[in-house]
Amino acid sequence: MAHAEHAATPPAILQEVKPAVLPRAVMVANNRSFSWITEKICGIIEGKTPTWWWVCFILACLVASFTVAGIAYLIATGVGVWGHANPVNWAWDIVNFVFWIGIGHAGTLISAILCLLRQKWRTSINRAAEAMTIFAVVCAGIFPVFHVGRVWYAWYLFPIPNSNAIWQNFRSPLEWDVFAVSTYGTVSVLFWYVGLLPDLAVLRDRFYASGNKLRSALYGFFALGWRGSNRHWSNYEMAYLILAGISTPLVLSVHTIVSFDFAVSLLPGWHTTIFPPYFVAGAIFSGFGMVLTLMLPLRAIYRMEDLITQYHIDCMCKITLATGTIVGYAYAMEFFIAWYGANPYEGFAFINRAFGHYAWAYWIMISCNVITPQFFWFKAVRENTSFVWILSIFVNVGMWFERFVIIVTSLARDFLPSSWGYYSPSIVEIFTFFGTFGVFSVLFLLFIRFLPIMPMAELKAVTPQADVHGGGDHH
Amino acid sequence: MAAPSYGLIATFDTTPDLYHAAEKVRDAGYRHWDCITPFPVHGLDKAMGLKRSIVPRISLCGGIAGFCTGMSMIWWTGAVDYPLIVGGKPLFSPMFAFPVSYELTILFTAFATIGGMLFLNGLPMHYHPVLKYEHIRRGMDDQFFLVIETRDPRFNLANTKALLEKAGGKNISELEA
Numbered sequence: 001m002a003h004a005e006h007a008a009t010p011p012a013i014l015q016e017v018k019p020a021v022l023p024r025a026v027m028v029a030n031n032r033s034f035s036w037i038t039e040k041i042c043g044i045i046e047g048k049t050p051t052w053w054w055v056c057f058i059l060a061c062l063v064a065s066f067t068v069a070g071i072a073y074l075i076a077t078g079v080g081v082w083g084h085a086n087p088v089n090w091a092w093d094i095v096n097f098v099f100w101i102g103i104g105h106a107g108t109l110i111s112a113i114l115c116l117l118r119q120k121w122r123t124s125i126n127r128a129a130e131a132m133t134i135f136a137v138v139c140a141g142i143f144p145v146f147h148v149g150r151v152w153y154a155w156y157l158f159p160i161p162n163s164n165a166i167w168q169n170f171r172s173p174l175e176w177d178v179f180a181v182s183t184y185g186t187v188s189v190l191f192w193y194v195g196l197l198p199d200l201a202v203l204r205d206r207f208y209a210s211g212n213k214l215r216s217a218l219y220g221f222f223a224l225g226w227r228g229s230n231r232h233w234s235n236y237e238m239a240y241l242i243l244a245g246i247s248t249p250l251v252l253s254v255h256t257i258v259s260f261d262f263a264v265s266l267l268p269g270w271h272t273t274i275f276p277p278y279f280v281a282g283a284i285f286s287g288f289g290m291v292l293t294l295m296l297p298l299r300a301i302y303r304m305e306d307l308i309t310q311y312h313i314d315c316m317c318k319i320t321l322a323t324g325t326i327v328g329y330a331y332a333m334e335f336f337i338a339w340y341g342a343n344p345y346e347g348f349a350f351i352n353r354a355f356g357h358y359a360w361a362y363w364i365m366i367s368c369n370v371i372t373p374q375f376f377w378f379k380a381v382r383e384n385t386s387f388v389w390i391l392s393i394f395v396n397v398g399m400w401f402e403r404f405v406i407i408v409t410s411l412a413r414d415f416l417p418s419s420w421g422y423y424s425p426s427i428v429e430i431f432t433f434f435g436t437f438g439v440f441s442v443l444f445l446l447f448i449r450f451l452p453i454m455p456m457a458e459l460k461a462v463t464p465q466a467d468v469h470g471g472g473d474h475h
Numbered sequence: 476m477a478a479p480s481y482g483l484i485a486t487f488d489t490t491p492d493l494y495h496a497a498e499k500v501r502d503a504g505y506r507h508w509d510c511i512t513p514f515p516v517h518g519l520d521k522a523m524g525l526k527r528s529i530v531p532r533i534s535l536c537g538g539i540a541g542f543c544t545g546m547s548m549i550w551w552t553g554a555v556d557y558p559l560i561v562g563g564k565p566l567f568s569p570m571f572a573f574p575v576s577y578e579l580t581i582l583f584t585a586f587a588t589i590g591g592m593l594f595l596n597g598l599p600m601h602y603h604p605v606l607k608y609e610h611i612r613r614g615m616d617d618q619f620f621l622v623i624e625t626r627d628p629r630f631n632l633a634n635t636k637a638l639l640e641k642a643g644g645k646n647i648s649e650l651e652a
Contacts, residue, residue: 034513034617159552167552171564176574183578187585194589198514205612224599227606228614230510230519232596237515238528239592243585250581257574457514468494468518
């Protein structure tokens with residue numbers, strides 16, 4: 001083994017310079033064994049349903065009913081029940097769509113991009129983050145689908161032969177978006193499921209051993225007969241790597257195409273080339289905000305401190321800081337280009353954002369997105385989990401307002417002053433959006449109750465005892 | 476024994492034990508054998524003498540098929556089946572067809588990758604002799620198994636058992652087919 005020979009004869013220079021030993025970050029604290037990991041994660045599913053779960057679940061169902069009611073009323077009455085009117089025909093629906101889809105992006109970033117970059121700390125949070133992605137896409141999809149008005153014609157979005165014999169307009173970025181979001185949803189589900197396969201097999205065998213034949217059969221059906229064969233692992237790991245490799249350009253392209261919905265138009269404030277990278281950074285920023293919002297309570301409730309260590313929280317805070325700062329830079333650069341481009345309409349659009357009728361929204365956006373993440377420079381802040389959690393809420397709020405500012409301020413003050421307007425949401429819109437948090441929570445609660453919230457196989461693989469040369473610290 | 480034998484199964488407690496045993500079985504020239512591990516063990520492919528997985532080739536085919544599907548669908552629907560001028564733009568251009576083709580490339584690659592992985596692994600297969608092993612639950616949890624099948628030309632109950640014992644295997648027992 002090249003590795004063994006290397007270890008046997010260290011270069012002579014090393015003895016002279018005595019390099020410092022850089023300790024590797026510990027992924028699973030307290031030197032836990034393989035079976036401890038299995039017991040810890042399966043125990044959540046096998047144990048009795050906790051009372052807090054039922055309380056949260058019922059509460060989440062009640063909140064979700066607001067979306068159901070709002071949508072039922074919209075279908076029965078018409079899309080006019082939302083507050084849209086000329087000139088603002090895209091408003092909360094598209095704001096909410098971009099907000100939710102952006103939240104999903106951190107899940108794919110963690111599962112795909114960090115996998116390619118060999119960031120091992122992703123292992124303990126990637127399953128829950130991927131679940132978050134899927135549920136966020138579900139919530140996002142509700143808005144454009146119902147915004148089409150006659151939702152029973154929503155299938156016209158896809159190139160399915162219809163009785164009018166006409167096809168979709170593929171020149172339109174909105175049609176690109178249909179393909180981007182549906183591909184994103186599909187690939188996210190597939191990626192998640194492939195990751196779940198070995199863990200479903202663990203649950204199958206555990207439920208079989210404990211005599212619960214029904215649950216064993218259910219988990220077993222979806223485990224597809226996984227048996228941990230190394231010949232299978234070989235193909236599996238390759239497939240997983242390729243899925244990570246294709247999800248990386250996918251996640252970048254999805255928010256790029258979402259930004260095309262605006263950037264390809266000719267509206268001042270939308271028609272800018274900075275949108276694709278700016279939207280992607282914003283999406284990752286908001287997504288990490290949501291990951292922190294979800295994972296910190298989970299870590300506390302299930303006593304997961306050995307699996308989600310301070311190191312993990314540090315990493316997430318630092319990514320939030322980096323992407324938040326990129327977003328702040330993008331805000332500044334938009335203003336600079338509006339001035340430098342010397343286009344009076346563009347210049348007006350930005351002055352209007354900061355000092356016009358929607359200035360309140362603009363300054364909420366700036367304070368939440370630019371100022372909040374700067375706290376993460378400080379170690380003391382990152383180590384105070386309650387404070388990190390509060391900051392993560394501010395990030396979520398700020399990113400919602402970012403989309404509101406971009407969409408509504410540009411539309412409300414368009415080219416013709418005679419058509420200017422001021423948009424306010426209707427109560428139906430507010431209820432529908434409020435309810436999506438319930439939809440998301442219902443799905444997420446079901447996930448933490450019935451599926452392993454962390455990938456056991458991947459966690460075991462990053463422990464020191466997984467190393468075939470015994471002890472992984474000298475690699 | 477009533478049921479025909481599928482092979483011999485041996486248990487190992489640690490990853491290095493399994494790794495070195497796999498090297499010995501590989502060097503003894505066995506072909507129909509396998510390791511059962513709760514997680515992908517880094518380097519075990521080499522110890523087992525496995526070749527690089529061919530999943531990437533299937534993925535590539537899927538990707539090419541996806542890109543061609545996107546381009547030809549947009550060309551055929553927009554420029555052949557129902558030509559309709561919108562905004563004075565051309566009936567077909569690879570420029571505006573690119574985003575959709577790009578997404579379909581990724582979608583088809585994902586399908587091909589997962590389908591290819593399952594096909595190469597022979598999954599779904601809900602029945603397998605290994606899954607009948609009474610301690611299989613530990614193989615999904617914290618133990619490692621090495622299985623040598625009877626159909627291997629070198630398989631010989633006594634010799635194979637001796638090899639597994641020498642390699643450090645514990646609890647060596649026969650698997651029913």
